[in-house]
Amino acid sequence: MTDSTEQDESNGTSPEDAFALLGDETRIAIIRALGATPDESLSFSALRERTNVADSGQFNYHLGKLVGSFVRRTEEDGYELTYAGRRIIGAIFSGTFTQRGTPTSFELEATCPICGASLVAQYEQERVTITCPTCDDQISTFGFPPGAFENRTREELPQAFDGWIRTHLSAVRKCFCLNCTGRMHGSMTDESEHLLEDQTVGIEHVCERCDEGSISSIGVYLLSHPDVIAFHDDHGIDLDETPFWELPWLREENATVLSSDPWRVRLALELDGDRLELEIEEDLSASVI
Numbered sequence: 001m002t003d004s005t006e007q008d009e010s011n012g013t014s015p016e017d018a019f020a021l022l023g024d025e026t027r028i029a030i031i032r033a034l035g036a037t038p039d040e041s042l043s044f045s046a047l048r049e050r051t052n053v054a055d056s057g058q059f060n061y062h063l064g065k066l067v068g069s070f071v072r073r074t075e076e077d078g079y080e081l082t083y084a085g086r087r088i089i090g091a092i093f094s095g096t097f098t099q100r101g102t103p104t105s106f107e108l109e110a111t112c113p114i115c116g117a118s119l120v121a122q123y124e125q126e127r128v129t130i131t132c133p134t135c136d137d138q139i140s141t142f143g144f145p146p147g148a149f150e151n152r153t154r155e156e157l158p159q160a161f162d163g164w165i166r167t168h169l170s171a172v173r174k175c176f177c178l179n180c181t182g183r184m185h186g187s188m189t190d191e192s193e194h195l196l197e198d199q200t201v202g203i204e205h206v207c208e209r210c211d212e213g214s215i216s217s218i219g220v221y222l223l224s225h226p227d228v229i230a231f232h233d234d235h236g237i238d239l240d241e242t243p244f245w246e247l248p249w250l251r252e253e254n255a256t257v258l259s260s261d262p263w264r265v266r267l268a269l270e271l272d273g274d275r276l277e278l279e280i281e282e283d284l285s286a287s288v289i
């Protein structure tokens with residue numbers, strides 16, 4: 001049979017209407033069915049079969065509600081997910097809105113570069129906190145979606161944590177908010193409540209729109225600086241492959257505030273007795289001195 005869904009050509013929907021549209025199991029089943037093969041459009045009957053809804057009228061009704069927002073009709077008379085529909089699939093898999101992370105604590109299979117003890121990752125309230133139990137040091141803390149634990153072994157999690165943080169950092173460096181796509185503003189700070197213990201200065205980014213904020217140490221912020229990468233390369237360390245919590249110089253308090261108005265901070269890195277010093281300015285540009 002053919003269906004009676006019409007494509008809505010309007011430019012947008014209110015958040016209330018968009019989220020209300022999703023409050024139905026048949027509609028979520030349709031989005032999941034299309035999401036199973038996101039690059040393929042499905043005919044009405046193929047989609048209905050995959051969704052496994054017996055009542056054709058009901059199916060047609062719910063599909064019609066989604067067309068124009070999360071689903072679009074293709075020229076070949078099929079159906080596919082829109083950009084918004086694909087993001088719904090992402091939100092379902094990441095578990096951000098639907099799962100509560102199970103609190104857990106485990107050894108990272110990485111050792112503290114200061115004392116040699118096994119580092120511990122704790123997961124609570126959808127946040128990961130990495131600590132050294134011997135040094136009693138909090139090394140990093142960050143939000144992590146519960147769905148990211150699925151299909152990853154414990155052994156793969158450190159790499160996932162590191163990748164997640166670096167992805168955020170590279171967005172933040174471009175002043176791009178991964179929460180809302182807004183513009184972030186970055187500045188150096190010595191008084192943020194988000195500074196870790198023992199951190200005298202850090203770089204804070206706050207979104208101008210949603211107010212989401214993140215803070216990183218000067219060292220972590222400079223991990224992708226070409227001179228820092230080259231310095232590690234010269235000492236046989238591939239920074240891309242090494243989780244930052246395994247770098248000894250990053251664990252020590254090695255940032256010196258030269259001036260706070262305007263900001264000038266010096267960072268010293270040492271590897272095998274060699275030293276690299278960088279200075280970072282008010283505008284967050286950094287150069288070797």
Ligand SMILES: [Zn+2]
Nearest residue numbers: 112115132135
């Ligand atoms: Zn330690």
Ligand SMILES: [Zn+2]
Nearest residue numbers: 177180207210
């Ligand atoms: Zn934002």
